[in-house]
Amino acid sequence: MTDPVLELLRSRPDLAELAAFPFNFDVDRAHHVEEVHLASGATLEPIAGDDTGGTYFLSGGTAVLHASSDGYASLVADSVGDALQMLVRLPWWCEELSAGMDEEALLDAVRRADEEAREEFAPELDEQRAALISGLGLPDRSLAELFALSESATRRTEPEHVLLNSQELCAYRLEEPYRQCLRDVVLAPGREALELMRCGDPGVLTETAADPVLRAGVLRAAHHDRRAGDLPLLRALLEQEDSARTEWYEERWRAAVLVASHGRDEDVALLRSATDGQVTDGAGAVEWARAAEAGRGGPGAAPEDEFTWIELAHRQGRVEHARIALIRLLDDTGPDPDRLRRLSRALERIGDHAQAARAQFNLLSLQDTGWDRASEAYVLARLERLRGDLAAAGRALGRARAAVGADGTAPDGTVEQWHRRGLGRLVTEQHLELTLAAVEAGDTELARTTAAHARLLLDTIAAESAKKLSELSTRAKWAVAALRPHDG
Structure with missing residues (x-):
């Protein structure tokens, strides 16, 4: 309207x-x-x-x-x-x-x-x-x-x-002054839950113990606002983290540090389990907590970087908050390969393949060896294909082939045996995936050209790798065969 x-x-x-x-x-x-x-x-x-x-x-x-x-x-x-x-x-x-x-x-x-x-x-x-x-x-x-x-x-x-x-x-x-502080956004639920628990609300403690994402926020809030009376609730959260043993080791580590810093003998058994035997007594618990934090800026410091809050935002379902934070980080990132790689992977995880490809393109331009260029080029090809730019995906695969000498040019000597290792299978797999995508999009010229490169690669890579790609190869072969002779 x-x-x-x-x-x-x-x-x-x-x-x-x-x-x-x-x-x-x-x-x-x-x-x-x-x-x-x-x-x-x-x-x-x-x-x-x-x-x-x-x-x-x-x-x-x-x-x-x-x-x-x-x-x-x-x-x-x-x-x-x-x-x-x-x-x-x-x-x-x-x-x-x-x-x-x-x-x-x-x-x-x-x-x-x-x-x-x-x-x-x-x-x-x-x-x-x-x-x-x-x-x-x-x-x-x-x-x-x-x-x-x-x-x-x-x-x-x-x-x-x-x-x-x-x-x-x-x-x-x-x-x-008008930019949102992502840290404050993602910590807000944890801070609210922590305050309610401090006021003795048992329902919130039960809810937090059962919710790994909320636990993560509460533990970070408690890390930045430490109070002596928090030990009982921190102990309960550590028990949950230790029993759950989720992929988020960071939360278990943080809970263990907070509990260990109190140095109570009654917590030694729990801490021994949570730290895989690193804590064996009350006095040692305090020393362990101090040493554990020393490498992260010391007690009370903020060890988290921007990616901590971005990941937590993503886990909370705040995908747009995470996306904007990543885009602004990418805009401000210069020729820093490690940071660009983290940005590319993080953007891909939230499903923004266009921005991930932007980060990956910049990352590829910084690679010095043929092996590294091929490794990053095949990732770029995947991202370009997922974003729908099939021509760009084809160009990226061309750069991967050139980097290892699969296009007939001499490699730079750093990619020997690429075809017998995982890199060969990954590059070949992307050629087959692009072939199928090009057929579906009606780009017959790209489909046939990419399929031809894929056939050569399948004859080049190790037999075991080719076998693992046999189903995908068969699908690509029949998809191209179904194209009409005059198409393209």
């Missing part, structure tokens, strides 16, 4: 003219300087522009997002009507507005700015403002309320309204 205020602007040239000047919301400039989309995948529609090259969008169908021409984007309001109220009553020329101002201070600041605007470019400002407010039927809200709504909207830009450059996939920036 079209926003009623936007519909009025589109159908009333007189109102549209007032919105464009002096309030800089021009529905005739509803286009952006580059192709963009939302990281969340929600709908995005340009609805107006300003005279600096910036653009207003409908984000997700109703909210208004502003993107500047210099790479910043933030949520303005939850509707076009709210956005116009802010632009008309707290206009762009009012540069002295700040959080903490009360109604009187805001009114004074707007009056001073309006006086300058009347003298410099808008002598009929009062009449223009009144006509636009009346014509659009905008309600009469206090400036303090409008300013609070504006601040609230900007703080809600992440994660649902983050704008990406569609070609480079980089995120538009958001001013630091």
Whole structure:
């Protein structure tokens, strides 16, 4: 459904003219300087522009997002009507507005700015403002309320309204004060549960003990806010971590450190089990806890890096929070192979294959040996295929073949016996997967070309590897055979 205020602007040239000047919301400039989309995948529609090259969008169908021409984007309001109220009553020329101002201070600041605007470019400002407010039927809200709504909207830009450059996939920036602190977001449930447990709520302790994700948050919250009275609940959580023995060793380690730091003899048996025999007595428990933390910054320090909070966000189901944090990390990452590899794998785990491929492409460019280039190229091929860019996947496999000399060129001497090792099977497997994807997509030329390379690779790699790929090879063979002779 079209926003009623936007519909009025589109159908009333007189109102549209007032919105464009002096309030800089021009529905005739509803286009952006580059192709963009939302990281969340929600709908995005340009609805107006300003005279600096910036653009207003409908984000997700109703909210208004502003993107500047210099790479910043933030949520303005939850509707076009709210956005116009802010632009008309707290206009762009009012540069002295700040959080903490009360109604009187805001009114004074707007009056001073309006006086300058009347003298410099808008002598009929009062009449223009009144006509636009009346014509659009905008309600009469206090400036303090409008300013609070504006601040609230900007703080809600992440994660649902983050704008990406569609070609480079980089995120538009958001001013630091309005960025969400992912650590606070993911720790909030744990902090809340911890406080309830401290107040003696047995139901929350039972719930936390049964929920590994909530336990992770509580343990991290307790690590950063240590209290002597927490020992009984920490002991209960450690018992659960020790008995569950999940893949998340970090939680068991953290619970053991927190319990061991109290040095109680009655906890030795539990700690011996949780630490695989490293703790054998009460005094040793304290020493073990100190030593365990020493390598992570010492007691009370924050050993976690950004990936800790990203992983916890993902486990909590906050996929968009995790995605945005990873994208912004990728935007800020230079030629750092280890970090790029972590980003690529983390983005793939949350299902963002396009961003994972961006990280992987940068990682591939940093590899020095043929073996490493082939290893990272086959990963890039998989990611490009999963994102749907089959041509890019084909190019990545070409780089893998060139790196090991499978295309007839001489390798650099570091990839001997590649065909008899796991690398040969992995590269061949990606050729077969791409063949099937190309057939399904109707790209017969790519299907046949990739299948031809796959046949050569199957004859080259170890017999045991080829045997493991026999089912996939047969499917690819018959898929290509089913193509009509004149296809492509």
